[in-house]
Amino acid sequence: MEPSGPRLEDGHRPLDITPLRPLLFSWSPQLNAAPADQIRLLDVQALDVRLSQLAHKHRSLPEHAEIESLTKDLSQLRDLLVAAQTEESDTAREQTKAEQDVDQVRQRAARDQQRLDSGAVSSPKDLENIQKEIVSLARRQGDLEDVVLEVMERRESAQERAAELTARVSAVQAKVDDATARRDAATGELDAEIEKATKERELVVASVPADLVKLYEKLRTQSGGVGAARLYQRRCEGCQLELNITEVMEVRAAAPDAVLRCENCRRILVRTSDSGL
Numbered sequence: 001m002e003p004s005g006p007r008l009e010d011g012h013r014p015l016d017i018t019p020l021r022p023l024l025f026s027w028s029p030q031l032n033a034a035p036a037d038q039i040r041l042l043d044v045q046a047l048d049v050r051l052s053q054l055a056h057k058h059r060s061l062p063e064h065a066e067i068e069s070l071t072k073d074l075s076q077l078r079d080l081l082v083a084a085q086t087e088e089s090d091t092a093r094e095q096t097k098a099e100q101d102v103d104q105v106r107q108r109a110a111r112d113q114q115r116l117d118s119g120a121v122s123s124p125k126d127l128e129n130i131q132k133e134i135v136s137l138a139r140r141q142g143d144l145e146d147v148v149l150e151v152m153e154r155r156e157s158a159q160e161r162a163a164e165l166t167a168r169v170s171a172v173q174a175k176v177d178d179a180t181a182r183r184d185a186a187t188g189e190l191d192a193e194i195e196k197a198t199k200e201r202e203l204v205v206a207s208v209p210a211d212l213v214k215l216y217e218k219l220r221t222q223s224g225g226v227g228a229a230r231l232y233q234r235r236c237e238g239c240q241l242e243l244n245i246t247e248v249m250e251v252r253a254a255a256p257d258a259v260l261r262c263e264n265c266r267r268i269l270v271r272t273s274d275s276g277l
Helices: 036-057 062-118 124-206 210-222 245-255
Strands: 026-032 228-232 259-262 267-270
Touching: 026 210, 036 124, 036 210, 036 228, 036 267, 062 124, 210 228, 210 267
Parallel strands: 228 267
Antiparallel strands: 026 259, 259 267
């Protein structure tokens, strides 16, 4: 089908390239801001990047991981210490019970021996029974004394283990305290920097038109923390793409106070003396 529209003087119709021409740069409808205000917006963006870096550094301090690892070790050591102390306490009670059993057998054997020595028992059968019982009690006492020794060894081992773990807990706790002090010192410095940058940002934002700040905040949220980018040497520093000649011509044609948006990353595109226009 022949193109419609007026003919040129030579009778030919002009080639319609509109469908082939991509949309290039655009600016926010009904939003204008003085070039100086747009440049101050770059100062706001730089401060936001700085604040984001400080927050990341705050979260990524090596002391955080160090304290977490040490705290985990400390928790495990304390559990082992409680187990060793519990074992020592249990064996102490077991030793007391075993010693009481030995004492009871010893006392009973002493009473039997006293009966024999007193001559109060005259019946041969009774004498024989008492003698057998004394022998039996001696064996029993020997067995119980072996039990006492075994329990004492276990108790001593538990005590040594508890003492060792107590020392290790103290050593690790000292490391935790040291790392905590270093972390607190580092976070204190970062907090001071964050507070300074935050106050500086508040002052700069107050000097930028509210509607421009509102658009910037919206784009910053949508674009990974970067809402405004400088046009430097014909390249958008937001997406790092360079403008072609047609795009450069469109930017040149835009009014100085027009708020431009990068067609690729949609961030506010701020022109400066280094834009290469």
